[in-house]
Structures are given as C-alpha cells and as structure tokens.
Amino acid sequence: MNFNDQQTKAINHGKGPAIILAAPGSGKTTVLLHRTYNLISKHKILPEKILSITFSRASAKEMKKRFVNNFKNTSSIPITFSTIHSFSYSILREYTNRHGIPYTLIEGNSNSINKITILRNLYYDINGEWAADEKLEGINNGIGYIKNMMIGVDDYLKENKVEINHFKEIYMSYENFKKEKKMIDFDDMLVLTLDFLKRDSYLLSKWRNKYDFIQVDEGQDTSKIQLEIIKLIAKPKNNLFIVADDDQSIYGFRGAFPQGLFDLKREFKDLSIFYMEENYRSSRNIVSVCNKFIRQNKLRYNKNIFTKNNYVSPINIVKLNTITEQYEYIIKELKKFADYSNAAILYRNNISSIGVIEYLENNKIPFHMRDVNVKFFNHWIIKDIISFLNVANNPEDLNSFEKIYFKMKGFIYKNYVDYIKTLNYDKSVFDRILEINDLSRDYRQKIMEIKIDFNRLKNMAPHEAITFIEKSLEYEIYLKENALKFGYTFDSLKTILYYLKLISAKTENLEELLRRLKYLEYLTFQSKYNTKGVNLSTIHSAKGLEYDRVFMIDLIEGDFPSSNSIDAFENGKIQLMEEERRLFYVGMTRTKNNLMLLTYSNKSEKKVYPSRFVNELENL
Numbered sequence: 001m002n003f004n005d006q007q008t009k010a011i012n013h014g015k016g017p018a019i020i021l022a023a024p025g026s027g028k029t030t031v032l033l034h035r036t037y038n039l040i041s042k043h044k045i046l047p048e049k050i051l052s053i054t055f056s057r058a059s060a061k062e063m064k065k066r067f068v069n070n071f072k073n074t075s076s077i078p079i080t081f082s083t084i085h086s087f088s089y090s091i092l093r094e095y096t097n098r099h100g101i102p103y104t105l106i107e108g109n110s111n112s113i114n115k116i117t118i119l120r121n122l123y124y125d126i127n128g129e130w131a132a133d134e135k136l137e138g139i140n141n142g143i144g145y146i147k148n149m150m151i152g153v154d155d156y157l158k159e160n161k162v163e164i165n166h167f168k169e170i171y172m173s174y175e176n177f178k179k180e181k182k183m184i185d186f187d188d189m190l191v192l193t194l195d196f197l198k199r200d201s202y203l204l205s206k207w208r209n210k211y212d213f214i215q216v217d218e219g220q221d222t223s224k225i226q227l228e229i230i231k232l233i234a235k236p237k238n239n240l241f242i243v244a245d246d247d248q249s250i251y252g253f254r255g256a257f258p259q260g261l262f263d264l265k266r267e268f269k270d271l272s273i274f275y276m277e278e279n280y281r282s283s284r285n286i287v288s289v290c291n292k293f294i295r296q297n298k299l300r301y302n303k304n305i306f307t308k309n310n311y312v313s314p315i316n317i318v319k320l321n322t323i324t325e326q327y328e329y330i331i332k333e334l335k336k337f338a339d340y341s342n343a344a345i346l347y348r349n350n351i352s353s354i355g356v357i358e359y360l361e362n363n364k365i366p367f368h369m370r371d372v373n374v375k376f377f378n379h380w381i382i383k384d385i386i387s388f389l390n391v392a393n394n395p396e397d398l399n400s401f402e403k404i405y406f407k408m409k410g411f412i413y414k415n416y417v418d419y420i421k422t423l424n425y426d427k428s429v430f431d432r433i434l435e436i437n438d439l440s441r442d443y444r445q446k447i448m449e450i451k452i453d454f455n456r457l458k459n460m461a462p463h464e465a466i467t468f469i470e471k472s473l474e475y476e477i478y479l480k481e482n483a484l485k486f487g488y489t490f491d492s493l494k495t496i497l498y499y500l501k502l503i504s505a506k507t508e509n510l511e512e513l514l515r516r517l518k519y520l521e522y523l524t525f526q527s528k529y530n531t532k533g534v535n536l537s538t539i540h541s542a543k544g545l546e547y548d549r550v551f552m553i554d555l556i557e558g559d560f561p562s563s564n565s566i567d568a569f570e571n572g573k574i575q576l577m578e579e580e581r582r583l584f585y586v587g588m589t590r591t592k593n594n595l596m597l598l599t600y601s602n603k604s605e606k607k608v609y610p611s612r613f614v615n616e617l618e619n620l
C-alpha cells in the first residue's frame, strides 16, 4: 500500500502525544495497525508495552485479526487490543483483591440480578407501574450519561429534557441499592477505576509502567471519564496516539465527548496533529456529496475531505409509494449481483430489519447479521395477538383470555374474570360471564357481541384477523391510550403490528403464523454464521465497516431523523439533530460504490414524509 504524506507521518510517529483527525475511509484503522507494527519493528518497542484501546469487543477482535493478517509472523506476539471497560476492569480487580473489597458485577453476565431487573423493580416501586423496555433503556442511557460526563443528576436534569417520571428518585435509589448490596455496573467500573488510580499511588505507577505506548481508536466516541483514565495512565510519558473523526461521533446520548479531544491542544503543548482527509473507500460522487452534507452541522471541525477515486454512479435517491415497494426494490436490485456479501442494508432502528427479513426469506436470499438483537419475536404485542387468536380458536382458554380481556372493547371487569375462574366447567369464557347474576341488559348485549366477534375471528386468516382485532375489537385504542404510559410512542407500537401483519400475509391459520414466526426467529439467530449473505445492520453497528453497495432504508421523518430530535430541533436545540445527521453520514460513508437511499410516502395506511436529509441530498 502506498501511504500518503499524512498517513506516513502518523505511522512513523514515535514518542509524544498525537491526534489524528481524519475523514471516513481515510485509513484510520489501517494507520493505527501499521504504526503498531512500526513501533515494534522499527522503534524496537516490546509488544507487551503497547496498549490499543478499541470501542467494542468486536472491534478489538477485528483489529487483532487484521493485525495478524497484515503482518507475517505476528500471531504469537503478546499485543493488547482491549476495550476501555475490560482495561479498567483489570485495574479495578487488582485494587479490590488487594484490599479485600467484595463486589458483584451486575452487567455483562447472566446473573438473575442484573442492572435492568433492578431498574425495572425500582421504577415500579417509585412510579407504581411497570416500565417498558424503551423506558428502561432511557433510564439506563441517562445514568450512563451522568457517570460518563462526570456530572451530577441535577445538572443532567437541568440540561436535558427527561421524560421519565421521578428520574432523580430512581437514580438515587439505584445508587443506594448498589451501595448497600455492594454491586457495580459498567459505568461504576469507570468511576471506581479513576478513583482508585487517583487514590493509590502504587496502583497508578504500576499501570503507568505497564504500558509505554497507548493508542485509541474511534476516539470521537470516548467519554469524558474514559479520556480521564487514559490520560492519567499515559502520564508522564504522554505517548498517547488517538485517531478520531468528530463527524462520526454517534454515541452522544451515552456520554461520548469528542470536545475532549480538542482540549488536548491546551493540555499537551507538544501535541502533534495529523489531518488525514483523503478518502480511499468511496467513489468521488459519494465523497463530494457526503462532504457537503456533513458541513451543514455547526458543532464540528471543518475538514477538506477529498478522494482521488473515480466517479462511479451517482447516489440513488429512490422515492417510492409504499414501504412494500421499498422491499421489492431491494430484492430486485440484490438479484442483479451474485455476491450478496458485498451489499449491506442499513437502518436507524433495529425493528426495520423485520420487513427486510420477511422479504429476503420469501426470495430465498441469504442474510448476515452480526448483532442479533431483535426483540420483535418476543414482543408483548405479538403475545397479545396470539392470545386473541387462541381465544378465538378455543373460547374456553381462560389463560389467554386473562391476558387480553382489558385490552379490547366492552369493559370486562377484573372481578368478573376472577369470578369465572372459580367456576370449574367447560364453557366459553363469554358464556361463563353471561351466567353472572345481575348483569344489565346492555352489558349482556355487549358481551354477546364480543362473543360473536370472536366467533367471526375464528374463521379469518391471520392477516384479516389482526386487522379485525386492531379495529373492531379496538385493540388499537388500548395501544393508543397506554402507549405513553408504557414509554412508547403510538407509532412505534403500530409498527410492530404492521410487521406482524406483513409476516402473516401469506399464512392461512394461527398454526402457520406461529410456525412462520418461529422460523424467521431461527433464521435471524442463525444469520450470524451466514457470512455469504447480504449484511443487515443498524448504522451504529456498521461503524468502521465498508461495503460495495449500501441500501439505507426507512428514511422517513420521525424515524430518521427521530421524532425526539425533531422536537428538540423545533425548540431550538440542535445537538440531537446534529447527532442524527452524523449517524446518517456514518451510514452513507460505509459505501464504496453504490449508495441507494430509500424512502416512501405510505406506511401501512398512514401518510409519511421523506426524511429531511433525503430532501436535502436531493438538492445537493
């Protein structure tokens, strides 16, 4: 490989602090690996004296693999590629062992006591209702943000619009609970490591001596506290080498702090700065458009990004009528090439994968997912719908009925259901209710109607049945009334129903639907082994990767950019919207040659609008 001037300088950089500010595809990871090799072979640094910190465990593994593949006879050298968490954990373990401090780690293991369960219970104790997964994720991110940005909970609440009831109480109770039970989570790991290092000069000097050179990849997603730990360990030698692209910072919600990198200039008078602005990955069309696109952000450092690559094909903006046309378009395009593994379908939200998987399977196109995290198949809405269909097929099924009687029209009272549970005979749940004394004529009439509805439901194919449950049995009203209470938007719940209907379209009865769901779930889990398939990924998980052809899908307002960022933007706060733009940019810059941006104007029966980013790109 012929390195350019800046790459060469960065690769040859020896002692002293350095930061590489770089564009996408400019060879950051490549340079970091070559510099590592250079330190060992030219500067004669012992491999065990070099620590390279990566963003995730997957990227630590990937780096090690790339290093061994690139440089002959390196497979056995003791070189460390580690995440900041596992590095911190080694320090923490050493301190706690030495001082006999007991603790239980409540994240990253399969203990029955884990962070999310604790938060779920505390939320219930404080708010008197159960929190949905999305809400718990919001609390989790909030706690992470506070710890990573090293701020107090009051400052957090002042600076951010937090839509979680009693967040402060939950936060304080969580902290007290852990303290009492001697538990720590991943964020505490960082807080404690920094504290132990500051407190224990023996520990600090031991770890300072362990490594002579520290390198950090994806520096833009390092949090404030992580950077503090890294700087503390790197001192006083300050052989710190950080590669970063602030335009690709996409973890602000969890406390990523790219500004910290720019403060290094003040802290280290001898800081070397290298600008790697040549993109080797993408065609000229893509580089030029992406460049103009990211320049719309205000909170960034300007770069002069360019490429010497050829023009290939213009970015393809595909505006379709319906979401199903989107899937058909992807299938048609994918079939044009034999090798699926060069293509990727990228999306903002994990749930977007469901429709794609259904279509890919129907067309027997293999797919690969690195991060299988699809909650869809176990979603409570799916369970609800199955309970409705169970009752339709077997009206004596009291178990299923208990799960849904309050989620439809008719106001069936809990004490009626409790009462009919005590009647031990084989009759439909409706007949049992009708036998209760003192029901008014109107109420009796309502129950009769529901009974007839369930009877009709029995004879419907799943797709029609789901619509009937939604509309005629008024499950939709239940969702609408309860969405916010559970921490969801109504739209996100409708989306679950939409995908369920999509999957059910070709099934004739409940049994077939259940089989189809199980099969798709199985394929999804298996897909991580299927390296020959088309790649399916969220943009967050596609960070650092590249593909010949990229489809970015579901580019509609409210999904991408997210509705939260739109609300904040309309109230004059630009940070979230700028992070959405960076995420969009990360997605586009994964492409080598063909980039397709897909949007549509109807999802289910609802009118939707193309993402503002797509409209903007159209004008570019």
Ligand SMILES: Nc1ncnc2c1ncn2[C@@H]1O[C@H](COP(=O)(O)OP(=O)(O)OP(=O)(O)O)[C@@H](O)[C@H]1O
Pocket: 001, 002, 003, 004, 007, 022, 023, 024, 025, 026, 027, 028, 029, 030, 031, 245, 248, 280, 281, 543, 544, 545, 546, 589
């Ligand atoms: N000097 C060079 N000559 C030719 N190809 C190069 C050169 N430097 C890097 N590349 C290639 O460019 C592509 C991008 O490199 P790399 O993944 O290291 O970039 P990156 O800056 O880490 O990207 P990103 O931040 O967008 O994930 C790779 O295919 C790499 O092999």
